[in-house]
Amino acid sequence: MSKIKSKKYIGVYYTELLNKDKSFFITYKDLSGKKIWQKIGLYSEGIREDYCNAKRNEALNFVRNNELPPSIIKKKKKEIITFDTIANQYFDARIHTRKDTEKERQRYINHLKSFIGHKDINDLTATDIEKIKLSKIGKLADNYVNQLIFMVSTIIRDASKKGVFKNPNPAQNIDNIKVDNKRERYLTKNEIEKLIEKLQDYPELLLFTKLSLNTGGRLNTILSIRKKDLNLEHNSVTLTDHKNVSTYTGYYNDELKTYLEDYVKTLQPNDTLISSHQTTISNKMRQILNELFNIGLDGDDRKNRVVIHTLRHTFASHLAIKGVPILTIQKLMNHKDIKMTLRYAKLAPDSGKEVIKDLYL
Numbered sequence: 001m002s003k004i005k006s007k008k009y010i011g012v013y014y015t016e017l018l019n020k021d022k023s024f025f026i027t028y029k030d031l032s033g034k035k036i037w038q039k040i041g042l043y044s045e046g047i048r049e050d051y052c053n054a055k056r057n058e059a060l061n062f063v064r065n066n067e068l069p070p071s072i073i074k075k076k077k078k079e080i081i082t083f084d085t086i087a088n089q090y091f092d093a094r095i096h097t098r099k100d101t102e103k104e105r106q107r108y109i110n111h112l113k114s115f116i117g118h119k120d121i122n123d124l125t126a127t128d129i130e131k132i133k134l135s136k137i138g139k140l141a142d143n144y145v146n147q148l149i150f151m152v153s154t155i156i157r158d159a160s161k162k163g164v165f166k167n168p169n170p171a172q173n174i175d176n177i178k179v180d181n182k183r184e185r186y187l188t189k190n191e192i193e194k195l196i197e198k199l200q201d202y203p204e205l206l207l208f209t210k211l212s213l214n215t216g217g218r219l220n221t222i223l224s225i226r227k228k229d230l231n232l233e234h235n236s237v238t239l240t241d242h243k244n245v246s247t248y249t250g251y252y253n254d255e256l257k258t259y260l261e262d263y264v265k266t267l268q269p270n271d272t273l274i275s276s277h278q279t280t281i282s283n284k285m286r287q288i289l290n291e292l293f294n295i296g297l298d299g300d301d302r303k304n305r306v307v308i309h310t311l312r313h314t315f316a317s318h319l320a321i322k323g324v325p326i327l328t329i330q331k332l333m334n335h336k337d338i339k340m341t342l343r344y345a346k347l348a349p350d351s352g353k354e355v356i357k358d359l360y361l
Helices: 049-064 070-075 083-094 101-111 126-136 142-161 189-201 203-215 219-223 254-263 278-293 309-321 326-333 338-342 352-357
Strands: 012-016 022-029 035-042 236-241 246-251
Touching (some): 012 049, 035 049, 083 142, 203 236, 203 254, 203 278, 203 309, 219 236, 219 278, 246 326, 309 326, 326 338
Antiparallel strands (some): 022 035
């Protein structure tokens, strides 16, 4: 129903209802200049145009004094908590425990913030998150899209644990894009020899590669090893798992032990074995691995390309090939979930034939 302007007072309006009653309104501009419509009441409740005019003048007096009218204060919506707020709280809490936090925050800013950053978390729906997924398909790698949706879900779970978000997680039922991109590539013994030979003129890259192939440590893990973490007598090293925020023990062969004994002579206990920045190591290793093993392969061929993480995969794969028990591999890889380790079980030597042959004889 359209509002009818009062012939007697400025800013007073009414609508005629089907039951012949009248509903009165006033209008004025608030502190920011926004036009406000406020319902005053019904004719049947005793409301008249002169009363509406008085209420409007009262509201205008508050505006002139840079205050909000009491009626607006009562109706003012409860302050919302945006997704951007809980996202920043999540990243801020992780900044000192996870080295990749700023990288993750930038990923959020680049791909998620414009979609849901401004939204009240209590109004967030699965449809909102599904729109993110649909908008990214074809523009980003499928696995990357899945990681973005997982990030949304993780941030919401964190807010739920803190009691900030109390609704069901709207991201939990979003289906992942099905991808077959598990890294299966590992280096053969001949390829390892080829790589080691190539690195002879790069002392830090050579040490990084030997440590990675002996311990299976991730990039950040190897780069954080200090001299005092080494136990040369027992061929062991204390490794820091930055992903799982824990430490565990790795081991190395006598060849690497001899190399380390000479390498660390001039280092202080708190010195890291590798002083170059992570970006420097990553870029140089990527260049060499591409040159040796990735010629002719597509840039997004995760299954076949050799990358730095392939060294960790090589470590676990050769353990499995040698018949090392899967639980031992799990311990050496510091996997929290045995499912992560079971992928290597298929490489174990097939001893089933010998076991079955004389089973019932």
